[in-house]
Amino acid sequence: MAIQGHLGEMGLATLIQLTCQEATQARLTLRRDDQEAVLYFDRGNIVHALSADQEGKEVVYRVLTWKDGEFRLEMGIPPPARTIETPWSALLMEGLHRQDEERWETLDAEQIQREEEFAMPENMNDILKELSGQVPGFIAAAVVGMDGLDIAEYAAGPVDVESINAQMTLLFKLVDGAVDKLKAGVIEDYLLTTEKAYLLIRPLSDRNYYLGIVADRKSGNVGNMRLNSRIYAERLSKAMPK
């Protein structure tokens, strides 16, 4: 069975994520202009990747920058070789990290200053909007300070984000205090499962703000939420106004 489409309609990161969740053998062929790359999946990971001039992880990092092009996903095709041992989630994170770094390298000093001073809040809202497309059952997301006030938010419908932020901050502070007193380590994320929704909190790198995501219980997916919260928290941390 083969699935075909355009990368503009379904992002490559999402495509990789869904294929890995299937945990089956598959071949994903990507074409953009005159370039072609092929990724092989086996038991929930990318195990091999090749292009005309390269093979291994570097091919994955390169194709993750492709925003357009065509893909063809064929199930049940075994990998001809194994050149990648890194888990797929780590590959995606590293790929996104490199994209951010490359983007910054192309800016001159004046542009960087301008981005830092004026563009960051808008960027954070854009990032949350992008996140909404990656999380099944997405209801809302926000970047919230430990005072319970958000600096960026995005909701898929009429939701009282302000009230959720205030209440979840209160809860997170209590959880953080409990974990601290018990010397149980540093919190990476906190997930509350209710009858109606999943509510996930992940502190950003400065730990003064966190990313909060709410997704519908029926259509949401805990693994997907945790993964995307990791990926997007890293991006949001970088986009925080300095």
Next chain:
Amino acid sequence: MTKLEQILQQVRTELGADFVSTDVVGMDGLSIAGGSVVADFDSTAASARFAMVMKLAANVSSKIGMVAVEDSLVTTDQAYIITRFLGDGSYFWSLVVTRNATLGMVRTLMNEYADQIWKAVPK
């Protein structure tokens, strides 16, 4: 050994080396059964503190219209701390496992045992 302790022992056996601590706790913060394999893990304090967390979680969930809380999962760099309400919500079950544990498996295990534990709670 009570029926409740026997069930918790089974859970502990299933988790093997990943097991750290488990307790069945009333909403007054007092544990009625459980224990830890880590000498310096203060399960009495953990029970009391997480009773407060579960109470607030229930309040928060109700206030923001998300209905009843089922469970709460804290991931730290050292451990997973999972707490879930039992039966009518007058008790909760907490389970602490190392980060080496397979989270999906632990959650499935808790789903499997939650009813048995609730039935074994003296009423």
